[in-house]
Amino acid sequence: MTTDRITSIRIAGMRAIENVEIPLNGLTVLIGDNGTGKSTILEAFEIMRQAAKPVSFVTDILERAHGGLATLLRRGSHEITLAVTLEGDGPGLMYSFSAALIGAAAHIVEERLDVEESGDAPSPHFWRRGNDCKVVNAAGELTEYSMNERVLGVTQLGVSASESIKRLLAALERIECHVPFETRPWWQQRELEIRKGPRWSAYAEAASQLSLFGANLPNCFQEIRNAGNGVWNRVLDMARLGLGEDLRDFRITTPRRGQLELELVFGAFPDKPLPLDVLSEGQIVYLAFIALSELNRQRSALVFDEPELHLHPALLARVVGMLEDIAETSPVIVATHSDRLLDALSKPAESVVLCELDEQRSTQLLHPNAAQLSHWLEQYRGIGSLRAEGYEAHLFDRVSGG
Secondary structure (H helix, E strand, O other): OOOOEEEEEEEEEEOOEEEEEEEOOOEEEEEOOOOOOHHHHHHHHHHHHHOOOOOOHHHHHHHOOOOOHHHHEOOOOOEEEEEEEEEEOEEEEEEEEEEEEEOOEEEEEEEEEEEOOOOOOOEEEEEEEOOEEEEEOOOOOEEEEEOOOOOOHHHOOHHHOOHHHHHHHHHHHOEEEEOOOOOOOHHHHHHHOOOOOOOOOEEOOOOOOOOHHHOOHHHHHHHHHOOOHHHHHHHHHHHHHHHOOOEEEEEEEOOOOOEEEEEEEEOOOOOOOEEHHHOOHHHHHHHHHHHHHHOOOOOOEEEEEOOOOOOOHHHHHHHHHHHHHHOOOOOEEEEOOOHHHHHHOOOHHHHEEEEEEOOOOOEEEEEEOHHHHHHHOOOOOOHHHHHHOOOHHHOEEEEEEO
């Protein structure tokens, strides 16, 4: 069975973004100055992921998780719109919703799901304005509902939801969003009064994917070990590239009931495995990326903010290779300030998107001019080297914007 994947996202009225649409195919690398919209694009994916939850979208997601609609809106806008297209396990799907401030309160003002059928123009299977909603079920029957204006309609239908709506919700749930892993040493975490991340033991539970901050890394390696010797030996080979050829094995231990820890066995100390918490930040990050690449191959999109943090340039190049491998089966979107990461890209002309602000302080998206880039790459390693030398302005053509 082919897995649904997100093939584009459109964002309107959100912070610096007036209106942009980003096609997604393979690896997309967002670059640009601070404040040009990169993090907003990544946050839009996280909002879309949370949109599949059967909760009050306005209260639990916009207000509690993202600070309220007023903090998300572009100055001068009263409405935010997010839209995605999906392809894979059936006809193409196009889903969008808009939330607006009405007085001081946020409401869902519009929502729509269109389905491509037999190559024809897409037709609506779900649409609403405010409270009023219409749904086409699997038998083609039209039903009218009254919807709560603070809740997304596609999450309210339950057993009445069509297969297209179920596909949509499943794909939104499979968006995987990451920020830099929490690898700070214990003394820093204690100073900040936090306790999270892979340096700490994890509760023993199944791990279908790496969790936020990499907190369930021991569980992920347990899952990988259960996949068989072929997978485990491949992972060991990958780990040796970052931690040294004398790495013999990983051990999953239970320091206390219901918890797991990850330990490493090195050749010099076969009887004294090293706990994960004594490794450097870069080594732990590298192991987390191995887990990220091995698990959750059914994701509809992978989003990562600044994957370069703590990584030695050689390890970063290997991580870029992992991200490009993942992008063969699902779109990957990363934001970066790393020239080294850019230089490691195998297809920079297809991958890199430059975010800039126009005179209205609205985000514009630019792609490299492929012909010019090819000429420049005869003398430079990649876009990162060109950017470091000050040639960035000569490489990009406008492709979309507000």
